[in-house]
Amino acid sequence: MASPSPALARTLLAENVLLFLWSDDLIAHRMKQVREHVQSQSRHLHRDDFAVVHPRDLHLLFEAYDKYCFEGLCGGALEGHSLSVRLSTRGGQAPGMTLRHTSRNGEISYEISIDVDPLFGAQIENSRPITVCGVQCTSRFEVLQRLFEHELVHLIEILCWGGSDCAGARFHGITARNFRHAPCSPPQHTQTASL
Numbered sequence: 001m002a003s004p005s006p007a008l009a010r011t012l013l014a015e016n017v018l019l020f021l022w023s024d025d026l027i028a029h030r031m032k033q034v035r036e037h038v039q040s041q042s043r044h045l046h047r048d049d050f051a052v053v054h055p056r057d058l059h060l061l062f063e064a065y066d067k068y069c070f071e072g073l074c075g076g077a078l079e080g081h082s083l084s085v086r087l088s089t090r091g092g093q094a095p096g097m098t099l100r101h102t103s104r105n106g107e108i109s110y111e112i113s114i115d116v117d118p119l120f121g122a123q124i125e126n127s128r129p130i131t132v133c134g135v136q137c138t139s140r141f142e143v144l145q146r147l148f149e150h151e152l153v154h155l156i157e158i159l160c161w162g163g164s165d166c167a168g169a170r171f172h173g174i175t176a177r178n179f180r181h182a183p184c185s186p187p188q189h190t191q192t193a194s195l
């Protein structure tokens with residue numbers, strides 16, 4: 001089947017995240033598929049308590065979530081614009097960030113960054129559970145998944161509606177239906193579309 005146009009991909013993606021209700025079993029199965037996909041492809045994340053993470057691993061996570069959770073519609077909705085990913089150390093500020101950039105010549109690009117501090121902090125280092133996005137995580141890989149899922153929903157909202165806010169009801173609904181996140185209190189951060 002031919003890929004949908006970017007406009008159709010955005011419409012289908014919006015329907016997908018707003019209207020569909022997935023069972024706990026299906027969501028757990030998808031998380032397993034994502035984990036197995038990434039761990040089989042990555043040179044660094046081949047075990048749950050990985051010691052090193054590389055930006056390429058975030059690309060693998062994007063590929064896997066888009067394939068197993070969103071039928072490739074995120075990639076289609078990007079409309080050929082680039083998505084860059086990076087790792088950061090923010091030290092207590094927002095553990096992730098998703099932005100849409102518009103260059104002076106009008107070129108649009110997207111960026112997801114993930115803070116590595118929660119991944120290698122004392123709590124997870126000492127094998128103590130850590131709550132991320134309202135979900136208890138017991139491994140470094142689970143923490144990375146929850147952080148990435150949060151940023152991926154920011155990206156989806158920006159692609160479909162032009163802006164995103166993780167304090168908003170729509171955001172909470174999407175993360176709950178697709179990933180079983182619980183609203184964070186206080187919210188991790190609010191996110192607008194562009195710089």
Ligand SMILES: [Zn+2]
Binds near residue numbers: 150154165166188191
């Ligand atoms: Zn957020």
